[in-house]
Amino acid sequence: MEKSNEVERKREQKAEFDASEIEYVSYGGEHHLPLIMGLVDQELSEPYSIFTYRYFVYLWPQLSFLAFHKGKCVGTVVCKMGEHRNTTFRGYIAMLVVIKPYRGKGIATELVTRSIKVMMESGCEEVTLEAEVTNKGALALYGRLGFIRAKRLFRYYLNGVDAFRLKLLFPQPELHPSLPMAACIEDSDGHNDRLLVEGCSEPRIGL
C-alpha cells in the first residue's frame, strides 16, 4: 500500500537487455547472502529464517547460483543434496527466483540447469522440488527440463495452496548406457511470456 503506483509500475515493467549481458556466478560468500535473502523475501510466499538460508548456502555453496545484470542481482537458485531415506542420493531445489522484469528470458532455466548439472556430476540419482499448482510458469519450466508431477500435496503452503512434488529422474546407466547426458542445454523458454516465479520449500514451515 505504501508503494506509489509509479514504483509498482517500474517493478512490473519488462527490462530491456540482451541475454549475453546476464552474468551467472556461483555462491561466493556472506556478501551474496543479503542479495539472495532480498530476492526470496520479495518473491516467495513462505517466510524463511536466516538459519534456513545459511543451512543451504554453507553446506552446498556449489549448488547455489546468482544472476546479475549490470551489477544488479536479478535471480537466484538455492539447493541441497543428500541421502533420502537411506536409499536415494537426491538433489533438492529449495528456492528459485527471478525478479519480474527479467522473467521470460531463460534466466531461471539457466540458473536451475547449472544446479542440476552439478547435482548430476555429484552422483545424484534424482532431483525434486515443490511448486504451487497455480504457478504455471514454474511448472512449464520444470516440465521442459524433464520433471514429472509425481504427487500433489494438499494445502501444502501456508497460504493454503496445493503443491506438486516435481521429480527428475536421471538415466540409470544400466537402462541405456548410450544416452548422451545433458550434452547441450538449449534455452527453450525464449518464446514463453510467463515464466517462473518460485520454487519451493521443504519441509513445509512449522509442522
Add this chain to the structure above:
Amino acid sequence: MDCEISEKASMDRHAPQPTSSIPATENTVWADASPLLEAACRELRDGELIHGENFNLFAAMSALEIMDPKMDSGIISRYCSVDEAIEDGAAPIPISFDKTTDVQCTIDIMDYLLACEATWHKGHSLAQTVFSCIYLLRPERTASHTLLDSFCKVIRATCKAVVSVVSDARTHEEEDLFIMAYGLPLNVHGDDKCLSLLNAVEENISRQLRACKAPSSKRKVLEDIEPLQANPDLEEGYCKALLCRIRFRKHFFHVLTCMKRPQGRGMELARKHIATCISELESIYKSAEFLLSNASGTCEDGMEDRTTASGCQPVGFDTSLNCRISAPTPPRSIKLLSWIKAIEYFEKLLQDLDLICSFMLDPSLEVLLHFLVQFQKSQPDLVARAHLQLLLVQDGKLYGRDPIFSVITRAAGLPEAAKNHDIQKNEYIIQLGQLVINMLKILCTNAAWQRRKLGKILQDWRVIYVQLELAFTKEYREVSNNSNNESASVRIFKQILVWIEEQTYWIAHRFLILGFELDLYAPGEYCMVYWYLYVILIKLSEKTQIKMSAADGTAKRKGKKRKDSPKDLARESRIPPAVLFLQCQMYLAEGLTVLLAALKNELMILQSPSPFNSEHERFIQHFELLQKACIPDHVSYPSFKESTAYARFSTIVVYNYFKDAQKIAKEIKSSFSNDPDRLAELRKLELVAEHNSVALNVICQVGALDPSLKVSLEFIHHPCFATAIVKRS
C-alpha cells in the same frame, strides 16, 4: 550470529551464580564454560554457527526470527492476553446497554462465527478462526447474557463434536491442523446442556415473535412478555433473524449426534435434521436484507467480502490473541471466508452428509466402491469424509453390521452360505479383510492423499494374492487326493483369488484415473498414461468377466438356471454389460494411445525431449508403484515402445478403436437405464469416442503431414478421456 552467542555468554557470567539443582557426581563436575565459549566466539566468523550433528533442514526451518511478523507467533500485536483485551472493553457484556444494538451485535457475532467455522473446516486453525472470539474463550463471563451464552455453548459443543469425529476417523493426515485444539476451552462444564438452554431461548424468542405479530386487540393478554428489544418496528425482523440462527445451530448439533450413532441407526433421523438445517440456512440468507437495511455502526466496504449479514464488523474478536497457542506454526494470515461463502459451505456440507445418510446400509462392495468414487467427485471436505469413514468401518465391520468376510464372499460372487465357512479363520483371509478395511478408509481421504496411499497398497494386494494362491494350491492338493469333487473351500479360494485380482486392477485403475483429476500428467505423457490405462482395463475387464461367469456357474450349480430371454440369446455376445462398460473405456484408451503415438511419430508433436533424461525415465517415475507390484506382469517401457513405435495414421484409420467404443456405449445404454450415474458416464464416453473418431478421419483426409494442421487435446467431454481438437491455421 556470533554476536548473539557472545552476548549470551557475557550475560551468563554477570548473572548471579545459580545454585545448581543437579549435584556433581563421582564422574561429573560443574565447570564454568564461559571462557571456552568466549574463546569459541572469538574464533567464529560472520555467518558461522555452532550446532549439534542433528541440526538439519527441519531444525533450520523451525528457527524463528524474533520480532519478524512473518515468523514470530508470540509478537504482540494489540493485547498481551485475553484478560487485557477484556479489561480494555474488547468484549463487553452486555454488548450494548441499548437493547436494539445489543441484539444487532449478537447477530453479527453469530454470523461472524459461521464464517469462522467454515474457514476452520476449510483448513485453518481452530484457534485463529472460531476461537478468535473472546466470548468463547471466557465461558463464565457470558452467563448473564442468556442468548449469547447459549449460542457460545452450542458453538463449543459443536466444535468438540467435529474435532472428535475427525480425529477418530484419522483421515486428516494432510489436514492435521484441523484437530489442533490445544489450550482451547472445548470441554467446558455445562456445554453438554447447550441444547436445553438453546431450546429455552428459542421458546422465549418465539413468544416474543408471536407477541409482536398479534393484532392489537390481543396484545394486552401478551403484554407481560417483554419484547426482544426496544423498537417495535424492528421486533419481528430481529426475532426472525435470531430464530433461524438458533434453530440452525440446534439442528446442526443434532445432525452430528445422529450421525455418530452406531451401525448407521441415526441416519434416517439425521436426514430430517439436515433438511431443517438447509431450510434454516435459507432463512438466515434471506434475513440479510433486513439486517443490512437496519445496520448501524461501521460497515465494511465490499459487500461480497462481508463477514456478517449486516456488513458490520462484529464486537469481541481478535485473531492475534491465539497466535501464541498456535505455535510452533508461524502466524498464518487468515483470509476469512465471507458470510455468503460460509453459508454456501454449510449447504454443501449438509448435502454431502445427506448423500451419506441416504446411501443404503447393506450395499455390495461393488456398489459401495462406486458410491465412494461418485461421492468423491463433488470434492467433499474433511468433515463429511470423516463422517462417512466412521460410518463405513465400525468394529471392523461394514457399517458395524456386516463382517468383512461376508462382504468379501459376496463381492466374489459366492453363495450366501460361504460367509460362514471356516476359511475365514485362515490368517491370509484375515489379512485380506484388513486390506479391504484399509482400502475403504483410504477411499474416504482427499484425492491427493488417496492416490498416494492407493499406489502404496497395490503391493499389499499383490502379496496377499500370492500368499493365498500358495495356501490354495496346498489345500487343493490335499482335497484332490481325497475325492474328485471340488470341495467348498476350494471353490471359495478360487473365486476369492479371481476377485482379489479384479480388485487389485480396480485400485490400479483408480490410481491412474486420479492422476487426471489431480492434474499430474503433462500432455507429452498422455500417450504412455493411456497405454497403461488400456493395459489395466484389459486385465480389469478380463477378471471381472471371469468372476461374473464363475458366480454364474455357482448359481447354476445351485439349480437356479438363468432364463435368458430370446432377445439376449439372439445377441452374439454374452458379455455382461458391466464388462462391456469397461471395454468401452478400454477401446477409448487404446484409441487415444495410438492417436497420440501417431501424432508423435508423424507430426512430431507432443514429443517432449528434455536435456537430462528421456521418456523412459518419465515412464519409470509415473508407473513405479504399478511396476513394483507387477501390475500387470510383463509390462514395461519396452512393451510400451513396441506397441506405439509404429503407429501411423494410414493404419489406425483402418481400424478405428473410437468407433468400437462408440458402438458399445450405444448398445449398453439400455442396460443401465436405472443407473443415472453410469448412464451419464456412458454419454460422456460416447461423446469422446464420436468426436475423436471424426478427428481421426479429418487428420487422415487432410493428410497428417499438412503443416497447417493443429491438433490439441482437451478435456471438454470427459475429465480423463481427452478429445482431439483439429484446426487448420
